[in-house]
Structure formats: C-alpha cells, structure tokens
Amino acid sequence: MRVLRIETSPFPDQEPGTSGLRKAVPVFQQPHYLENFVQSIFDAVPELRGGTLILGGDGRFHNAEAVRVIVAMALANGVARIVVGQSGLLSTPAVSAIIRKRGAQGGIVLSASHNPGGPDGDFGIKFNADNGGPAAPAVTTAIFARTREITAYQIADGLELALGTIGMTTLGSGQVVEVIDPVTDYVALMQTLFDFDRLSALLRSGFRMRFDAMNAVTGPYGRRIFEERLGAPAGSVMNAVPLPDFGGLHPDPNPVYAAELIAAMAGAEKLDFGAASDGDGDRNLIVGPGGQVVAPSDSVAILAANAHLAPGYAAGLKGVARSMPTSRALDRVAKGLNLPLYETPTGWKFFGSLLDAGMISLCGEESAGTGSSHIREKDGVWAVLLWLSIVAARKQSVTEIVADHWRRYGRDYYQRHDYEEIDSKVANDLVAALRGRLATLPGQSFAGMTVTAADEFSYTDPVDGSVTERQGLRILFDNDARIVFRLSGTGTKGATLRIYLERFEPDPARHGLDPAVVLEPLAKAAAAITELAERTGRTEPTVVA
Incomplete structure (x- = not known):
C-alpha cells in the first residue's frame, strides 16, 4: 500500500x-471536497488511528464511490480495522449498533436521510462517536475548524478491495478491512x-x-426480518x-x-398494518x-405508554425525552406513568447524553x-417491531390502540408545516424579526x-451542564395551543422554515375532528x-406532516 499526500x-x-x-x-463530486471533510474527521478524532471504524451508507447515488x-x-490515516457493510450498505441504526457491539472508536454514515437521491439529488456524511451516536457539538466544531485550515489529505493508492464480497482482508501493514453482512x-x-x-x-x-x-x-432489513424470520408473505415488503x-x-x-403505502392500506386488500422507513432507516x-x-x-407517546409489552422493556422505562417541537403528548404519558421527562433541542445527540447517563429509556x-x-440513533425498523409487539399483546388494531390512548390521555392535534427552499436571507430575516417581537406578543390576539407567553428555547444539558441556545421560537395561547418556529438544518438548498402547530383536546367527543x-x-x-x-411569497406549505 502506497500512501499519497494530496495538497488541497x-x-x-x-x-x-x-x-x-x-x-x-x-x-x-468536486475534486477534494469529500476528501477534505473526511481528512478533517481523522484529524479531529485522533482515537481513530490504531482503532476501529464502522462505515456504511444508504446506497444512494455517490455512496459506492465515497465508500472506496x-x-x-x-x-492511510492509520485506522487498524475498517468494518464496512457489504457493497457499502448499512442503515444508520445498524452503524450505531455495530459501533457499540464492536467497541469501535466511531463510524462514518453516508446518507442524506430522507432527502431525495440521484445524480442531482442530495448526499451526506456524518461522524458517529464511540457511543454509537452522532458526534457531540465539540467534535463537529473541531471538524469544521479543521476544514477551514486543511492543506493536504492522505489516501492509500493501488488498493483493490472486493467490497461487494463478505470477508476479511489483512494488509501487509497489519490493517484489516472487514466486509460484513449489513x-x-x-x-x-x-x-x-x-x-x-x-x-x-x-x-x-x-x-x-x-x-x-x-x-x-x-429493504434488505425488512425482507430478512418480516418475511424470512417472522413469516410475513413474500411481497409484504414493497x-x-x-x-x-x-x-x-x-x-x-x-x-x-x-402515498402508495397509504393507498394500499385503504385498498381492497384489507391490510391490517402498514409501516415505512426512510433513506437510511432511522425514521418510521x-x-x-x-x-x-x-x-x-402520537406514535412516540403510544410507544412509551406500552413499551412494557415488549420483553426488552418489561421492567419499565427510566424516563423519556422529546425534542422541543414534538407535541406534548409524551408529556402526558410521562405524568400518567410518573416518569421523568426531558425536553431537548432537535438532534439525536442531545438524547444520546441522557441515554448514556441512564436517565431515559x-x-x-x-x-x-x-x-x-x-x-x-433513532431506529425505524425497531419502531415497527415495537408497534407490532403492542398489537400482538393487546390484540387490537392500530386504530383501536390510538383511540384508547386518546381517551386516556387526551389528543394533541398537531401538524408541521414545512416551507422548503426559501431564500436563506429571507428566512433568517423572518426569524430575526419574530425574535425581536417576542416580548411584545403576550396579550395580543x-x-x-x-x-x-412567547420565548426562545434554550437547553441546559442535565448531564454535563452545557448550554445550547436559539433552538426555536415558541408562542403559547390561552386555549392550550402553541406554535413553534424553527429553521431546519437538514436541507441542502436555501432554508426550510418549519412551523409546528399544536392544540390539546381533552374531550373524547372531539377526538375525531x-x-x-x-x-x-x-x-x-x-x-x-x-x-x-409578505416576506416569502408563500401562501401554502411545501409539506404538511
């Protein structure tokens, strides 16, 4: 193996x-673009030298090239063992699981999650730490700082590795590349x-x-679990x-x-249960x-209320957490079950701190x-299995389980309105103007x-005391309703303004509206x-979720 030093x-x-x-x-695809960021990861995380790295992605366009x-x-940067999913495939939850199982020093996930793929679509890369979760802000800050000063990267030349074949290759340096079943x-x-x-x-x-x-x-996870292991008929995974x-x-x-799944559930086949996951497998x-x-x-609240029906959670939950924009349905479950509840900024790394400390389950x-x-990490297939476990234990349909939950805890009517690809300056100016008006809003109709009440959410981590500010603008109303405004960090073009609408309804007679x-x-x-x-020219959201 010959190591090249490429100036950049x-x-x-x-x-x-x-x-x-x-x-x-x-x-x-720009020359050096991917390489600069990857080298910055290795420079900012020196533990990877001599350690184990897990690598995989969702198979979107550019995944195979990036893996190589x-x-x-x-x-070239001295990683002792690289564990890569066959053909470069690993779901984000699988990367987290394997990091933890192997005691790896970290993992690189290639995905833009729920964003579209293809030659003109989106691509993404993130580093997961040795706990299996997204890197802490201190690490991502160090990576970014390194990208702004990088002058060269290192890469091995002359390698011919069969990444599509399961097996292990040991190089003359003693380093190992292990290709595993995803x-x-x-x-x-x-x-x-x-x-x-x-x-x-x-x-x-x-x-x-x-x-x-x-x-x-x-797809491969669904086929292996639902069809091959659990016996759902062939074709149950679409x-x-x-x-x-x-x-x-x-x-x-x-x-x-x-829409295709929902149409199938509403169609003549009379299906009992439907589920979907996203590009990298972490949503459901x-x-x-x-x-x-x-x-x-509602789903996270119902899962929390019924998790004890699955063996892995039979002893009960230590606590629960939700991101601030998520509806307060989980709060009502936590109160009913006398569980600690934590409200965090958006981003799974904040949950990771609580999970590592054993404060939530x-x-x-x-x-x-x-x-x-x-x-x-969040985990789409896991959520489907937990839902199926609840259905099996309660011998009720999804519809019946949801209705029973609302009768007990009340219903939080909730929607997220996404306004995508707004000009970044326009979106930031809108949020800045609203921030400046927060103190004047109480009392207005x-x-x-x-x-x-109106405020801007900030978060103090109860584990390490770190403070994260400017995490969304909140406006509360006199009818137990609220609006949350937040700019998303997951898009690749312009800015996405997310507006979250929520109103609580305790009366079961009004749960079917x-x-x-x-x-x-x-x-x-x-x-x-x-x-x-007036500010954006938009009168309708791009997506209502």
Whole structure:
C-alpha cells in the first residue's frame, strides 16, 4: 500500500448541521471536497488511528464511490480495522449498533436521510462517536475548524478491495478491512428486545402487513426480518431493492411521499398494518387499517405508554425525552406513568447524553424518529417491531390502540408545516424579526386566540451542564395551543422554515375532528405573526406532516 499526500485548499461551506454535512451530489463530486471533510474527521478524532471504524451508507447515488475513498483514506490515516457493510450498505441504526457491539472508536454514515437521491439529488456524511451516536457539538466544531485550515489529505493508492464480497482482508501493514453482512448484527440485537416467536405467530395467523422500504436501505432489513424470520408473505415488503435514486421516490415516510403505502392500506386488500422507513432507516411511519396515519408525536407517546409489552422493556422505562417541537403528548404519558421527562433541542445527540447517563429509556422527535437505549440513533425498523409487539399483546388494531390512548390521555392535534427552499436571507430575516417581537406578543390576539407567553428555547444539558441556545421560537395561547418556529438544518438548498402547530383536546367527543380544521386558526395566526406571505411569497406549505 502506497500512501499519497494530496495538497488541497479549504472549502468555505463544510460546517456540519444537525445530521452532518449535507449537500447536493455535484457539490460532493468536486475534486477534494469529500476528501477534505473526511481528512478533517481523522484529524479531529485522533482515537481513530490504531482503532476501529464502522462505515456504511444508504446506497444512494455517490455512496459506492465515497465508500472506496473513505476506506483508502482510513487506511492511510492509520485506522487498524475498517468494518464496512457489504457493497457499502448499512442503515444508520445498524452503524450505531455495530459501533457499540464492536467497541469501535466511531463510524462514518453516508446518507442524506430522507432527502431525495440521484445524480442531482442530495448526499451526506456524518461522524458517529464511540457511543454509537452522532458526534457531540465539540467534535463537529473541531471538524469544521479543521476544514477551514486543511492543506493536504492522505489516501492509500493501488488498493483493490472486493467490497461487494463478505470477508476479511489483512494488509501487509497489519490493517484489516472487514466486509460484513449489513443485516445480521442488527437482527441479533432486535431478537434481544422483542419476542420473535410471538411476532411470528401474529404474522402467520392471517394478519397482513405492508412495509414500504421506499427503495432505500431498509429493504434488505425488512425482507430478512418480516418475511424470512417472522413469516410475513413474500411481497409484504414493497420497494425493497435499494436504488441509487430510490427509484424516483422521495424517501421520506410522511403522508405525502408514502402515498402508495397509504393507498394500499385503504385498498381492497384489507391490510391490517402498514409501516415505512426512510433513506437510511432511522425514521418510521405507522399506518392503520383504512389508511389511518399515526402522527409521529402520537406514535412516540403510544410507544412509551406500552413499551412494557415488549420483553426488552418489561421492567419499565427510566424516563423519556422529546425534542422541543414534538407535541406534548409524551408529556402526558410521562405524568400518567410518573416518569421523568426531558425536553431537548432537535438532534439525536442531545438524547444520546441522557441515554448514556441512564436517565431515559425511550425518546422521539416529531420528524418521525423514535428510539431507545438499545442504540444511540433513532431506529425505524425497531419502531415497527415495537408497534407490532403492542398489537400482538393487546390484540387490537392500530386504530383501536390510538383511540384508547386518546381517551386516556387526551389528543394533541398537531401538524408541521414545512416551507422548503426559501431564500436563506429571507428566512433568517423572518426569524430575526419574530425574535425581536417576542416580548411584545403576550396579550395580543390572533385568529381569535390570545398569546399568553412567547420565548426562545434554550437547553441546559442535565448531564454535563452545557448550554445550547436559539433552538426555536415558541408562542403559547390561552386555549392550550402553541406554535413553534424553527429553521431546519437538514436541507441542502436555501432554508426550510418549519412551523409546528399544536392544540390539546381533552374531550373524547372531539377526538375525531379533522386536524386541518382544528389547527386552521393557528396556521392563520402563524402567518399573521410572521408576515409569512409578505416576506416569502408563500401562501401554502411545501409539506404538511
């Protein structure tokens, strides 16, 4: 193996967001662009030299090329063992699980998650630490600082590794490249948490499910678990082959982009249970008979209320956590079960701190991410297995479980309105203007509702005392409703303004209303408070989730 030192110059736009560095594919295809960021990871995380690195991605366009580059750079930078998923495939939850199982010093995940793929789509890269979770802010800050001063990177030359074949290659330097089956370790972990015999009995009893892998990484996981291990009929996993462009699909499990699944659930087949996951396998969508979509915020609350029905959580939960924009449905469960509740900024790394400290067992975000103490990432297939475990134990449909939950805890009507690809300056100016008005809003009325409080969320980590500021603007109203405004860090073009609308309804007689109707006054209030149409030219959201 010959190590080359390639001279380079910094790029100005390599600051990681909440989920690593995400850009359009052509940006990553620029000479040295990927290499600069990867070298900055190795420079900022010296423990990787002589250590173990886990590597894989969701198979989107540019994944295979990036994997080869990163393997060569890892070897040149002295990584002792590189564990890579066959053909470069590993779901994000699997990367976390394998880091923890192997005691690895970290992992590199290649994905832009729920963003579209293809030559003109998006690509992403992030570093996961030795706990299996996204790197802490101190690490991502160090990586970014290094990208701004880098002058050269190291890469091995002349390597011919068969990354599509499972096996181990030991180089003359003693370094090892190990290609593993992407699914095996993950399935083994799931079998420690769930009663696969009970789930198999359910799926072999005539109960009919459909899992939409959206031509993304969870296709092989879904087939192995639901069809091969648990006995669901062949074809129960749809869009099961990972494709570089996701077959033209947008791999975001929400009602807009999972329309095929929802139509199947509402169709003549009379399916009992539907689910979907996203590009890298860390998000989930749950759909009941007839096409009833379970809101992600409701889903995490229902999972928390019923987790004890799965063997891995039979002893109960230590505590629960949600991101601040996520609805307060989980708060009501925590109060009912006398569990500690933590409200964190958006970003799984904040949950990781609580999980590592043993303060929580289950957590979730409104953006369809749910997880637990088994790894340090959100986990789409895990959420589906937990839902199936609840269905099997309670012998109720998804619809019945949701209705029972609302009767006990009340219903939080909730929607997220995404305004995508807004000019970044316009979006930032809108938020800055609203920030400047927060102190004046209490007492004012909008759409027939009176503001009772308004603030900007900041978070003090109860584990290490670190403070994270400017995490979203909150406006509370006198009818137990709230609006949250936040700029997202997961897009690659312009800015995405997310507006979260929530109103609590305790009366079971009013639990069957149309969320759009219930939340319409809040949507009008949000538009008026921010001068949304005047500032952005937008009168309708791009996505309602």
